[in-house]
Amino acid sequence: MRPLIVIGNWKLNGSLARNQDWVKAVAHGMESGIPSGRKFAVCPPFPYLQQCAQLIKEHSLAFLNLGAQDASAHSSGAYTGEVSASMLTELGCTYVIVGHSERRLLHHEIDEVGAAKALQVLDHGMTPVICVGETADERNSGRAEAIVCGQVAKQVNVLQDRLADCLIAYEPVWAIGTGKVASAQVAQDMHRAIRLRLAEFDEDVASHVGILYGGSVKPDNAIELFAMPDIDGGLVGGASLNPQEFLAICQA
Numbered sequence: 071m072r073p074l075i076v077i078g079n080w081k082l083n084g085s086l087a088r089n090q091d092w093v094k095a096v097a098h099g100m101e102s103g104i105p106s107g108r109k110f111a112v113c114p115p116f117p118y119l120q121q122c123a124q125l126i127k128e129h130s131l132a133f134l135n136l137g138a139q140d141a142s143a144h145s146s147g148a149y150t151g152e153v154s155a156s157m158l159t160e161l162g163c164t165y166v167i168v169g170h171s172e173r174r175l176l177h178h179e180i181d182e183v184g185a186a187k188a189l190q191v192l193d194h195g196m197t198p199v200i201c202v203g204e205t206a207d208e209r210n211s212g213r214a215e216a217i218v219c220g221q222v223a224k225q226v227n228v229l230q231d232r233l234a235d236c237l238i239a240y241e242p243v244w245a246i247g248t249g250k251v252a253s254a255q256v257a258q259d260m261h262r263a264i265r266l267r268l269a270e271f272d273e274d275v276a277s278h279v280g281i282l283y284g285g286s287v288k289p290d291n292a293i294e295l296f297a298m299p300d301i302d303g304g305l306v307g308g309a310s311l312n313p314q315e316f317l318a319i320c321q322a
């Protein structure tokens with residue numbers, strides 16, 4: 071049985087004061103009980119990881135894991151601006167997002183770079199959250215499944231059976247930050263296609279890998295999405311900034 075996992079991706083948002091209020095509000099909201107059999111994480115920008123780790127400890131939020139939004143494909147050296155997986159482990163991270171479509175689009179990251187980052191993350195005992203997804207043009211021209219399964223295949227080529235320790239996030243680019251959520255059935259169909267692609271490599275890996283949906287997840291669509299057999303949770307952007315919305319999605 072795969073656990074339901076909800077991961078908040080704050081992207082380029084937050085401040086020392088705002089983060090403090092967020093953790094306090096989540097701690098308060100969870101006082102009435104934490105849904106069992108589920109996992110939760112939040113991914114603040116790098117400079118706030120240490121502060122958030124400390125706040126999570128202060129508020130005894132053991133159920134809330136810490137994640138990062140990216141990691142370097144390199145372990146150390148002359149890579150100005152990059153942050154290594156070993157640094158993220160030191161700061162208490164459990165999850166690391168790799169290959170997000172915003173990294174692909176704005177920083178020209180290709181699948182192979184995402185896979186190299188995932189290897190670094192795995193080598194340091196954390197779980198990579200590998201993002202895949204098609205653009206609106208790719209969907210409208212009937213190529214969505216081929217594009218996404220092609221992205222998954224590139225991860226399979228590099229990661230092989232280490233994929234069993236990864237999460238995949240299906241994030242259709244046209245649904246990110248647009249309010250245009252994929253219908254639960256459209257998302258389920260793609261999650262199924264991803265699982266079948268993984269099963270071509272190894273059926274055991276395919277049945278164990280958690281596949282999260284991301285793209286305009288909100289409290290009012292999370293219930294239907296999470297009820298789908300191949301959707302194992304959500305990677306939540308905008309709605310995760312609001313502690314009440316994040317809580318409602320965690321409880322969906």
Ligand code: 13P
Nearest residue numbers: 079246247285286307308
């Ligand atoms: P939104 O939930 O804001 O659409 O963002 C999704 C996302 O990109 C999460 O990584």
